Amino acid sequence: MVAIYPFTALRPAPEESAYVPSVPYDVVSAEEAAACIADNPKSFLRVIRSDAELPDTPCYDEAVYELARAVFIEMQEKGLFEKDAEESYSVYQVEDEGEIFTGLVACVGVSEYQNRVVRRHELTRYDKEEDRTRHIDAVNANTGQVFLLYRDPGGIQKYIEDAVAGEPIAETTTVSGSIHRIYPIREPAMIREITTLFANVPSLYIADGHHRAKSAVNVAERRKERGDLTEEATRFMGVLFAHDSVLIHGYSRLMKDLNGMTAEEFLAQLTTVFTVREIFSPDLHASTIPPMAGDSDRYCMHLYLAGRFYELSHPIDPATDAIGRLDVSLLQEKVLSPLLGIHDPRGDARLDFMGGAAPIADLIARVDSGEYAAAILMQPIDVNDICAIADEDGIMPPKSTWFEPKLLSGLVVHLLD
Known part of the structure; x- marks a missing residue:
C-alpha cells in the first residue's frame, strides 16, 4: 500500500508567484531557457536550467550545478521564496481551456520506488538521470515534481477537490493561457485523513517524471553512502492525480x-x-x-x-x-x-x-x-492499458504518451534537509 507524507514546503512569496514558476527543465533547450530568462529574470529556469546562463560551459560541467545552487540560495535570500512554518499537503489545480485538473502535492518514499509500489513504464537515459541526480544533490531540493497517477478506491479525488477553499496561496498563468493554483492543506485532521485514504491505494504510476524519480533515488543512495542522509532526502515530491482525471494524447x-x-x-x-x-x-x-x-x-x-x-x-x-x-x-x-x-x-x-x-x-x-x-x-493510449503494462513491469516504446495537465516547476519545492 502507498505511504505519502506532508512536508514543510518552500513556496514563491505571494507577490512573486506570478513570475517565479516556469516550465519544467526538460521541455526547453538551453537557448530557449536563456530567452525566457532574459524576458523574466525571476524565472525558476535560472535554477533548473542553469546551463542557459553558461553558454560556453560543457554540458554536465560541475560549474552548471554550482551555479544552480548559488542562484537558488540567492532567490531565497532576495525573498522570492518563503518557507512554510509547518508541514502540509497542497492541492495543485490547473484550469486549461475549460478543463479543471486537481492533484495532491505530497512526498513519496524512495523505498516505494525501489520496491515497485511506484510503478513505471519507461526506461530512463543514463545521461539525463545523472544530470538530475547531480542537480538535486547540488541544490538540496526536489525542484520539480513527479506526475503520479493512482486508482481511486472511492472518495479520495472528491476529498481533495473539496479541500480547495478561499484564495490560492500561489497563482500563475502560462503563455498558453493555463492557470495554475496552489492551495495548502495545513489542518492536522485533514492531513491525517488524506494520509489514511492513500494507505488504501495499492500502487502509484509515473505518468511523467521518470528521470526525476530515479534521480531522487540515486541521491538518497549516494547520501547514504556518504553518511549524510536525512529523512527528507529519502523522499521525493510528486503530484498525485486520479488516473481517470487526466488527459492523454498521442x-x-x-x-x-x-x-x-x-x-x-x-x-x-x-x-x-x-x-x-x-x-x-x-x-x-x-x-x-x-x-x-x-x-x-x-x-x-x-x-x-x-x-x-x-x-x-x-x-x-x-x-x-x-x-x-x-x-x-x-x-x-x-x-x-x-x-x-x-x-x-x-x-x-x-x-x-x-x-x-x-x-x-x-x-x-x-x-x-x-x-x-x-x-x-x-x-492516444488508454490510461488503463498504461497502468496494466506498468503492473506487469512492462516497458512501453519511447514517446508513447503525452499526459495533461502539464505541471510547472517552482510553485512548490521540497527541501531535502
Whole structure:
C-alpha cells in the first residue's frame, strides 16, 4: 500500500508567484531557457536550467550545478521564496481551456520506488538521470515534481477537490493561457485523513517524471553512502492525480525522409501490411483523427504523405501481449525499422516527435514546408492499458504518451534537509 507524507514546503512569496514558476527543465533547450530568462529574470529556469546562463560551459560541467545552487540560495535570500512554518499537503489545480485538473502535492518514499509500489513504464537515459541526480544533490531540493497517477478506491479525488477553499496561496498563468493554483492543506485532521485514504491505494504510476524519480533515488543512495542522509532526502515530491482525471494524447512521428523511396513507393509498401484508406477533409483544428472503423481489435494510425491523409489499420492478434497491442509497437515493427531503417527511435536523427493537443494543421505545416517527408498521427493510449503494462513491469516504446495537465516547476519545492 502507498505511504505519502506532508512536508514543510518552500513556496514563491505571494507577490512573486506570478513570475517565479516556469516550465519544467526538460521541455526547453538551453537557448530557449536563456530567452525566457532574459524576458523574466525571476524565472525558476535560472535554477533548473542553469546551463542557459553558461553558454560556453560543457554540458554536465560541475560549474552548471554550482551555479544552480548559488542562484537558488540567492532567490531565497532576495525573498522570492518563503518557507512554510509547518508541514502540509497542497492541492495543485490547473484550469486549461475549460478543463479543471486537481492533484495532491505530497512526498513519496524512495523505498516505494525501489520496491515497485511506484510503478513505471519507461526506461530512463543514463545521461539525463545523472544530470538530475547531480542537480538535486547540488541544490538540496526536489525542484520539480513527479506526475503520479493512482486508482481511486472511492472518495479520495472528491476529498481533495473539496479541500480547495478561499484564495490560492500561489497563482500563475502560462503563455498558453493555463492557470495554475496552489492551495495548502495545513489542518492536522485533514492531513491525517488524506494520509489514511492513500494507505488504501495499492500502487502509484509515473505518468511523467521518470528521470526525476530515479534521480531522487540515486541521491538518497549516494547520501547514504556518504553518511549524510536525512529523512527528507529519502523522499521525493510528486503530484498525485486520479488516473481517470487526466488527459492523454498521442505522440505523432515525423520522418525526415522515406529511406530512398518515393511517396508512391512508400505507400505501396504500406499496402502490403495495412488496410489503407484515404481520409478526406479531416478536422485540422483537432489533434487526432478518429478511426473510421472504430474497432478496438485493430491497430489504427493516420499517415500524412504528399498532401493527403490515409488511415492505416491492421487486425490485432488476440494472443498478443499488452505492449505488442500498442499502435506504436506495430509501427516500429512493421514500418519504422523494416521500411525506413529507423531501428532506434530514441536516438535516430531522422525521426522526430510531436505530442500533445497541437492541431493537425501544425503537423501538416511541418511536412508541407519540406522539413519532413511524412508524418504519422498516433491514437492516444488508454490510461488503463498504461497502468496494466506498468503492473506487469512492462516497458512501453519511447514517446508513447503525452499526459495533461502539464505541471510547472517552482510553485512548490521540497527541501531535502
